[in-house]
Every structure is written in structure tokens, then in C-alpha cells.
């Protein structure tokens with residue numbers, strides 16, 4: 001039986017070159033006294049845009065853990081898969097993020113809703129204030145998504161073998177957040193459908209734009225997160241879901257203002273968490289090239305010019321998770337005159353630096369297709385500046401993410 005430990009972190013590495021540099025941050029955390037399980041994740045969307053295969057993620061994870069002598073578990077996540085996309089991930093992955101967001105709100109039979117409501121009257125009232133109207137509405141909204149998750153889960157049981165994979169159910173890529181009482185209904189339905197999920201990724205309220213900080217009400221997030229933790233603990237006790245079931249935060253990376261809240265709530269409750277970061281490792285690669293200067297800086301500038309020209313095409317697949325104001329993007333002619341320091345300051349996520357430009361950062365974040373098209377030239381540049389880039393990849397992951405999330409403010 002494969003189970004996921006209390007703390008785990010999803011890491012993306014678009015070009016598959018930074019596995020060791022990423023893992024070095026987890027080694028540092030272990031030395032500081034916290035075990036965090038690395039989970040290399042890459043979605044079908046990313047594989048398609050870059051032209052890679054799930055087997056390459058497995059190869060990267062195996063190579064990195066081998067090279068650094070990592071003796072703890074590690075996982076490879078088939079990120080945001082559905083029935084149509086899961087097959088190519090089966091051999092390489094042992095963690096599956098079952099994405100059923102598209103099925104939320106899709107019509108389900110009224111008989112199924114009525115029967116579900118009748119079977120779950122015992123949930124009314126209780127610690128989460130579920131009313132019969134909320135129960136019925138949630139059943140109508142989420143039952144089809146749960147049925148879809150169950151279908152994928154059973155397919156995984158058949159192909160991977162029961163207990164031979166970690167299942168996450170994700171509902172985050174949708175417009176309306178799920179409230180804690182809705183999460184309660186969703187977990188009850190998943191349990192009833194036999195989906196032994198170990199992590200659940202709801203959509204929290206507020207904006208989780210890629211690579212930049214959270215936009216929303218922090219106090220409200222903290223209440224909601226604390227309530228969700230309570231719902232998960234209740235669901236484990238009452239519904240027979242796995243004892244290690246935990247929340248998964250699809251952070252889109254760099255939700256710096258949420259990290260102290262998450263840390264505080266985990267400490268208060270003893271709960272675990274899975275935090276998925278997005279592909280910000282790629283941004284450290286670009287920053288590293290800019291920092292290197294010379295030809296590498298010139299390549300970074302050329303790539304930006306291409307991204308700027310193709311900004312609509314590049315942003316299109318990510319339109320619900322980025323907010324770029326084209327008027328705030330620097331003109332490529334201006335960027336061409338930038339020094340290494342100017343480029344790095346605009347790109348790296350230091351909210352205190354007045355030269356940091358979140359629009360520039362988000363465009364580069366979604367612009368990795370341009371680097372994929374440069375092919376060999378880009379990969380050779382990464383190799384030429386390996387040490388410089390690796391230093392920032394490790395440092396970013398450890399200092400900006402792992403330390404505030406898992407060690408607290410004094411952990412650095």
C-alpha cells in the first residue's frame with residue numbers, strides 16, 4: 001500500500017534539468033529537521049506544449065534521488081489527468097491528480113440527488129452548519145464530478161493495482177470556490193463511491209495567479225483553511241477515508257502571504273498538507289541566464305521579445321490563472337538595454353523590490369514554449385551556466401517556499 005507522508009510538495013520542472021537542484025532544497029529541510037516528500041509533477045498540458053513524455057519525469061526523479069542519495073520516498077505525479085489523458089502516465093507515475101473540475105455543475109439524475117440527500121441526513125446541522133438546502137445543492141453540483149472521479153479511480157485500480165498509487169482529487173481549476181460545507185459533502189460522496197483519495201485539492205477563495213502572490217482576503221482564507229482542515233479530519237473519522245487524507249493546495253507558486261497562515265494552522269492542528277508549486281523553477285532558469293550576462297543574457301532578452309510578440313497565444317491556455325496587463329509589460333526595445341541586474345530585478349519575485357514587475361514575470365512564466373522552440377540552444381545555455389542556475393533553484397525553493405511553509409518564519 002503506497003501512502004503519502006504528512007508533508008509533501010509538488011515541484012514542477014518544465015525542462016527536466018533541475019531535479020538535483022530542487023531535491024537539494026528537500027535535503028536542506030531534512031537537515032533542518034523536517035521531512036518533506038518531493039513529488040515531481042507535470043501536466044498533460046505542459047508535456048504537450050514542451051513536447052516531452054511522462055517517462056522523462058520518472059527518469060529525472062530517479063536520477064536526482066540516486067545522485068543525492070535520497071533515502072526517503074519520492075513520487076511522480078500525473079498532474080491534472082482525466083480519463084482521456086491518463087494512459088500515457090500509467091507507467092511513469094505513482095501519484096495521480098484526478099481533475100474533475102470540468103464536471104462540476106454538470107447535470108446529474110434527480111433520483112441520484114434525492115437518494116444521496118436521503119442517505120446523508122445525519123450530516124445536517126453538526127459542526128459545519130450544513131443545512132438541507134446546502135446538502136441538496138452541493139449534491140446536485142458535485143455528484144457528477146464525484147462519479148467521474150470514481151470512474152478514473154477504478155480505472156487506476158485496474159491498471160496500476162489496488163493500493164499501488166496515490167490518488168488526489170482536484171477541483172481547483174474552476175471559477176467558484178468550494179465552501180467547507182461543500183467540501184464535507186464532496187468527501188462524503190467520494191467515500192461512498194469508493195475513492196480512497198489521500199489528498200483533496202479544493203478551490204479556495206481568492207486569486208491564485210501563476211508565479212505571483214495571493215490576491216484576496218487573508219483573514220477569510222485563514223478561516224476557510226482552518227474549517228477545511230476540520231472537515232478533512234471529520235471525514236477521516238466518519239467516512240472511512242484514508243487516515244492520511246490531507247488538503248492539497250494548488251498554489252500556482254509564490255503565495256508568500258499565505259505561507260505563515262498555512263504554517264500556523266498546520267502547527268495548531270498537527271495536520272499534513274501537500275503544496276503544489278507551479279513551474280517557477282523555469283523562471284529561476286531564465287533569471288540565472290540573465291544573471292550570467294553575455295550571450296546568456298542576450299538569449300533571455302530574445303526569448304522575452306518573442307514572448308511579448310506572442311503574448312496572447314502564450315497566455316491563452318492559462319487565462320483563468322494569470323492576470324497580465326499588457327500596458328505594464330516593458331517594451332522589448334527597452335529590455336534590450338537592460339543590464340543583468342535590471343532583468344533579474346524585474347523577473348525575480350521580491351515583492352519589496354520596486355523594480356519587480358509581476359506582469360513581466362507572469363508572461364515569462366507562461367512563455368516557456370518559446371524556450372522549448374529554441375531547443376538545443378536553450379538547453380546548452382542551461383548546461384553552460386549550471387552552477388549559477390542550480391544555486392538559485394535550490395535557494396528559491398528552500399528560502400521562499402519550504403522554510404516559511406514548513407519551518408516557520410525562523411526556519412531560514
Ligand SMILES: [Zn+2]
Pocket residue numbers: 080170172173250
Ligand atoms: Zn491545479
